[in-house]
Amino acid sequence: LYIPPGFPHEGYSLENSLNYSVGFRAPSGRELISGFADYVLQRELGGQRYGDPDVPLRDQPADIVPAELDKLRAMMLDLINQPANFNAWFGEFITQSRHELDVAPPEPPYQPDEIYDALKQGDKLSRLGGLRVLRIGEEVFVNGEKIDSPHRPALNALANHMVLDEALFADALEDPSFLATLAALVNSGYWYFAD
Structure with a gap:
């Protein structure tokens, strides 16, 4: 059975069976950015505000120049480029189960x-x-x-x-x-x- 990327599935066997699943569900860019944004918000990271006190006067006040966009992009990428935060986020993000685990906590709990x-x-x-x-x-x-x-x-x-x-x-x-x-x-x- 081939299931193409982007088509969710969840199969259940009707009797005892053995199956193999080959493949890797890679997250999309949207999922990665959303997950990292959630991590940043939960930990209140990236509190630095964008500032550009040396913005020159310009003929068209509505214009945003490429250098300003570059500075803003650099500020955002600085959060991603911090290995400690990025690695911690990735570890949490990628190990979260996408399906409900069949957990059976012991009763009573172990000491x-x-x-x-x-x-x-x-x-x-x-x-x-x-x-x-x-x-x-x-x-x-x-x-x-x-x-x-x-x-x-x-x-x-x-x-x-x-x-x-x-x-x-x-x-x-x-x-x-x-x-x-x-x-x-x-x-x-x-x-x-x-x-």
């Missing part, structure tokens, strides 16, 4: 020490299918959120492995703040202990 004990006893955490996780530089993003932690090997494990065991977390499991972050991810239904 960090329960996750610690389970991993130490050899249990493994599996990533929810369809969950978007990526790494940009040293930062890891999960479903539209940046995961803050100084434990780079553990963050790399979250980004690069579908199944996680104690060894992949290294010393991060000894840090209560990392365990709290991991518990929040598990309690969101993004990772789960396979039975």
